[in-house]
Amino acid sequence: MTYEFRAYADREMLSIELAQRLAGDLRSALQHEERAALVVPGGTSPGPIFDDLCAADLDWNRVDVLLGDERWVPEDSPRSNTALVKSRLLVDRAVNARFLPLYAACDRPEEALEALARPIEAVLPLAVVLLGMGEDMHTASLFPGADRLAEALAPDAPTLMAMRASGVPEPRITLSAHVLNGAMAKHVLIFGEGKREALQAARGRPPLEAPINAVLDEAIVHWAP
Numbered sequence: 001m002t003y004e005f006r007a008y009a010d011r012e013m014l015s016i017e018l019a020q021r022l023a024g025d026l027r028s029a030l031q032h033e034e035r036a037a038l039v040v041p042g043g044t045s046p047g048p049i050f051d052d053l054c055a056a057d058l059d060w061n062r063v064d065v066l067l068g069d070e071r072w073v074p075e076d077s078p079r080s081n082t083a084l085v086k087s088r089l090l091v092d093r094a095v096n097a098r099f100l101p102l103y104a105a106c107d108r109p110e111e112a113l114e115a116l117a118r119p120i121e122a123v124l125p126l127a128v129v130l131l132g133m134g135e136d137m138h139t140a141s142l143f144p145g146a147d148r149l150a151e152a153l154a155p156d157a158p159t160l161m162a163m164r165a166s167g168v169p170e171p172r173i174t175l176s177a178h179v180l181n182g183a184m185a186k187h188v189l190i191f192g193e194g195k196r197e198a199l200q201a202a203r204g205r206p207p208l209e210a211p212i213n214a215v216l217d218e219a220i221v222h223w224a225p
């Protein structure tokens with residue numbers, strides 16, 4: 001498994017350069033295909049990248065935007081990744097992109113999996129994937145110890161899976177590893193010493209223990225202190 005590690009002087013530099021890189025990846029995908037699908041992470045890290053990326057000059061009306069994972073909470077929850085994407089990414093020029101939801105208003109993600117997966121399957125393979133990572137080495141909602149992790153890492157996993165893990169406050173829904181790995185370009189965004197150390201600690205460990213390893217091959221990891 002090989003990946004590239006890029007360290008930036010600070011988070012602002014990283015955000016500017018990563019947003020440019022993602023826009024470039026999307027433009028090249030759109031040269032070859034009618035549409036391009038962009039996966040983005042939730043959580044606290046990607047906001048500043050969204051603030052830069054939303055202004056990129058590209059043919060956004062040919063771009064499908066979706067999250068790599070979502071917390072099973074309504075959009076008015078402060079924990080909603082959907083709300084983050086809508087307020088920080090799908091604005092400015094990117095308002096013309098099409099958003100493919102990973103949430104529906106029902107109690108359990110299982111009830112909505114099929115309906116949410118259908119429009120996603122219609123746009124596969126993904127063009128560009130941006131992922132985050134936690135200090136426990138999870139990415140998307142592929143958490144160490146999660147109830148269906150082994151299934152989500154399998155080559156024949158369904159596109160979308162519900163996921164539950166101890167210490168994670170709500171059910172999750174996540175793209176499976178092989179769907180993320182089908183992308184033309186993969187980027188991982190991490191901030192801070194703790195995450196850099198976690199990435200080093202993941203080295204050589206099986207994806208069941210360190211799920212980030214399931215998606216790192218040929219990825220570029222973007223890090224700032």
Ligand SMILES: O=C(O)C(O)[C@@H](O)[C@H](O)[C@H](O)COP(=O)(O)O
Nearest residue numbers: 041042043044045132133139140
């Ligand atoms: O919904 C989520 O939580 C995610 O998409 C998740 O995989 C995230 O990328 C990491 O947990 C890092 O989160 P932070 O950027 O908040 O550290």
